[in-house]
Amino acid sequence: MSEHSNQTLRVADFDYDLPEELIAQQPPAERGGSRxxxxxxxxxxxxxxxxxxxxxxLRPGDLLVLNDSRVIPAxxxxxxxxxxxxxxxxxxxxxxxTEPAGDHEWHALVRPGRKVAxxxxxxxxxxxxxxxxxxxxxxxxxxxxxxxxxxxVGDFFGALERIGHIPLPPYIHRDDAAHDRERYQTVFAHARxxxxxxxxxxxxxxxxxxxxxxRGVEIAxxxxxxxxxxxxxxxxxxxxxxxxHRERYTLSGQAADALNRAVAEDRRIVAVGTTVVRTxxxxxxxxxxxxxxxxxxxxxxxxxxxxxxxxxxxxLTNFHLPQSSLLMLVSxxxxxxxxxxxxxxxxxxxxRFFSYGDCMFLA
Numbered sequence: 001m002s003e004h005s006n007q008t009l010r011v012a013d014f015d016y017d018l019p020e021e022l023i024a025q026q027p028p029a030e031r032g033g034s035r036x037x038x039x040x041x042x043x044x045x046x047x048x049x050x051x052x053x054x055x056x057x058l059r060p061g062d063l064l065v066l067n068d069s070r071v072i073p074a075x076x077x078x079x080x081x082x083x084x085x086x087x088x089x090x091x092x093x094x095x096x097x098t099e100p101a102g103d104h105e106w107h108a109l110v111r112p113g114r115k116v117a118x119x120x121x122x123x124x125x126x127x128x129x130x131x132x133x134x135x136x137x138x139x140x141x142x143x144x145x146x147x148x149x150x151x152x153v154g155d156f157f158g159a160l161e162r163i164g165h166i167p168l169p170p171y172i173h174r175d176d177a178a179h180d181r182e183r184y185q186t187v188f189a190h191a192r193x194x195x196x197x198x199x200x201x202x203x204x205x206x207x208x209x210x211x212x213x214x215r216g217v218e219i220a221x222x223x224x225x226x227x228x229x230x231x232x233x234x235x236x237x238x239x240x241x242x243x244x245h246r247e248r249y250t251l252s253g254q255a256a257d258a259l260n261r262a263v264a265e266d267r268r269i270v271a272v273g274t275t276v277v278r279t280x281x282x283x284x285x286x287x288x289x290x291x292x293x294x295x296x297x298x299x300x301x302x303x304x305x306x307x308x309x310x311x312x313x314x315x316l317t318n319f320h321l322p323q324s325s326l327l328m329l330v331s332x333x334x335x336x337x338x339x340x341x342x343x344x345x346x347x348x349x350x351x352r353f354f355s356y357g358d359c360m361f362l363a
Contacts, residue, residue, distance in 0.1 A: 009238070009239040009240075009304070009305060009336075010237055010238055010239065011234050011236065011237060011238070011239060011242070011323050012237070012323065013239075013336070014322065014323050014324070014327050014328055014331060014336070014340075015322045015323050016322050016340060016343045016344065016347070017347065018322060018347060018353060019347065022347065022350065022351065022352060022353050022357075023171050023172075023352075023353050023354055023357070024172075024352040024353060024354060024355070024356035024357040024358075025172055025173065025174060025356070026356060027179070027183040027184075027202070027356045028352075028356070031183065031187070031202070031203070031204075031205050032051055032052065032203050032204065032205045032208055033050075033051070033052075034050070034051045034203050034352070034357070034358045034359055035048065035049070035050055035051070035351055035352070035358040035359075036049045036050055036051045036053065036054070036358065036359050036360065036361055037049070037342060037345070037346055037349075037351065037358070037359075037360045037361070038057070038360075038361050038363075039334055039338065039339070039342050039360055039361070039362045039363075040363070041333060041334035041335065041338065041362050041363060044334075044335065044337070044338035044341060044342075046341075046342055046345050048349060049361075051203045051358075051359060054208070054212075054316070054361065055208070055211050055212055055215055055217075057361060057363070058212060058215070058217050058270065059216075059217075059268065060215060060216030060217065061216060061217075061218070061265075061267045061268070062217050062218070062267060062268045062269075062270050062314075063217075063218045063219075063220060063258055063259065063262040063267055063268070063269045063270065064212060064217050064218065064219050064220070064270045064272060065219075065220050065221070065222060065255070065259075065269060065270065065271050065272060065276045065280065066186070066188055066201055066204075066219065066220070066221050066222070066272050066276065067186075067198040067201060067221070067222060067223065067224050067226075067272065067273055067275045067276050067279070068186070068188050068189060068190040068191055068221040068222070068223055069189065069190075069191055069192075069193055069194040069198060069223050069224060069225050069226060069275075070185065070189035070190055070191055070192045070193065070194065071166065071167070071184060071185055071189065071194045071195065071196070071197050071226075072097070072157065072160055072164065072192050072193065072194065072195065073160050073161060073163075073164025073165055073166055073167075073181075074096055074097040074098075074160070074164060074167045074195040075094065075095075075096050075164060075165040075166070075167045075176070076094075076095045076096075076097070076124055076133075076160075076163060076164050076165070077092055077093070077094060077095070077124070077163075077165075078092070078093045078094075078095050078122035078123060078124050078135075079091060079092060079093065079122070079123055079125065080093060080115065080116065080120055080121075080122060081120070081121050081122075081123055091115060093110055093111070093112070093115065093116060093122060094110065094111045095108050095109070095110050095122065095124075095148075096108060096109040096110075096111075096167060096195070096228065097195060098145075098195055098227055098228050099195075099225070099227055099248070100193075101147060104149055104150045104151070104152055104156075105138070105147060105148065105149050105150070106135075106147075106148050106150065107145060107146070107147060107148075108145070108146050108147075108148050109143070109144045109145060109146075109228065110144050110146050111144055113140075113143075113144035113146075116137055116140075116146060117137065117140075118137050118138065118139060118140055119136070119137060120136070120137045121134060121135070121136055121137075122134070122135045122136075122137065122148065124159075124163055125163070126162060126163050127163075132153075132159045132162060132163050133150055133151070133153065133156075133159050133163070134150065134151045135148040135149060135150045135151070136148070136149050157192060166180040166181060166184050167195050167196065167228075168180060168184065168355075169196065169231055169354065169355050170231060171321075171354055172354075172355070172356070183202070183356075184197050184202070184355070184356075185197065185202075186198065186201035186202055186204065187204060187205060187206050187209075188201065188204070188209070188221065190221075190223075191223045191225075191250070193223075193225035193248065194225045194226040194227075195225075195226065195227060195228055196226040196227070196228060196230050196231065196355075197226070197355060198224070198226055198272075198273045198275045198276075199273065199318045199354075199355045199356075200272045200273030200274075200276075200316050200317050200318055200359060201272050201273055202355075202356075203316075203359055204272075218258060218262070218267075220254070220255045220258040220259065221252070221255060222249065222250065222251055222252070222255050222276060222279050222280070223249060223250040223252075224247055224248070224249040224275045224276070224278065224279045224299075225247055225248045225249070226247065226275055227245050227246075227247050228245075229244065229245025229247075230245075230326070231321075232245065233323075234323060234324070234325065239304050239305075239328065242302050242304070242325060242328075243300070243302070244300045244301070244302045244325055245300065246298045246299065246300045247275075247278075247298060247299060247300075248296070248297075248298050249279045249282070249296065249297060249298065249299060250295075250296040251279070251283055251292065251293075251294055251295055251296070252294055253293075253294035255294075256291075256292040256293055256294050259280070259292050259311065260291045260292055263311070268313045268314055269311050269312055269313055269314075270312075270313070270314040270315070270316065270363075271312045271314070271315050271316070272316050273316070273317055273318075274315075274317055274320075274326045274329050274330070276312075277303065277309075277312050277315060277329060277333070278299060278301050278303065278329070279299065280311045280312055281301060281303060281307075281309060281310060281311060281312065282299040282301040283311075284310035284311050285301070285310070302325060302328075303328070303329040303332050303333075304325075304328040304329070304331070304332050305328070305331055305332045305335075305336055306332070307332050309332075309333065312333070313363070314361070314362065314363035315330070315333055315334075315360075315361070315362045315363070316359055316360070316361050316362075317330060317359065317360055317362070318353075318354065318355065318357055318358070318359050318360070319343065319346060319351065319353045319354060319357055319358065319359075319360065320354070321354070327339070330360075330362070333362060334362045342360065346358075346360075
């Protein structure tokens, strides 16, 4: 498929018109009840379908790769106090944890940022008023970024579960609700660390995974912790100027062995979501032709038209924001014109968009 080089592509070349009412504000009534648009990545041919048909599209011997990262309740509400000994907190501050930065330290976005200075103490109360966590502001960066050092507690993540909120994306215009604790999490979520869900995985039920295994589809799990950068606007005009945030990943020995076998036996590797694509293609480039080996690391790989895919041969993904790096990744996989035509079709057919929306299968 022919594509322009990154040197001539603009971020605006990945735009499309999306009516606001097509952005899903709630999950589907039942997990797995989504529609699915099938896209032939070679011809661009489209077919309307449903996620329930996925077992008929996968073949015995396919390797389906999932991201098992677990979303943490990363949105917190704090009060400021300048003097630890007086502890008279005032002024509510929204704090969004973005990634760990070492022992007891986290990068976070704070709002309103102009009020939160280096050296201040933030206290995080429960609904009863008891202080669950305390953190000192150690450094400040651009766009509301702060480095927070939390006082050690016995169970930090347990405290987050008690006082934190599910970090719904900015295009979902409501507060998180009780059902989001389950529905903004995949059924196979395991390793804690994401502040946004790997949303292609949200469609799967345990029954679907069992059915796929019974049909001879092999399933492997990798971990990539999704950061808030997945929603950050691209502040450049040209695609070759895009620079992505780093995200932490782990490739287990079991996953590496499964991937190596699939490559050796020329079996199809099917990625569930762009986070899996980024992890696998990053690891393939790091291996430089050698077999994959278990390791952990971080990646800022940016996949846009012109890149050659080394591992992934089919992709299940949700619909992505206009002018986003994720839309560029999908365009690299199936061709920009094919993908934009598919998006126009999805708008015309009233598909539901983004995290809680419908999905595409590109093969």
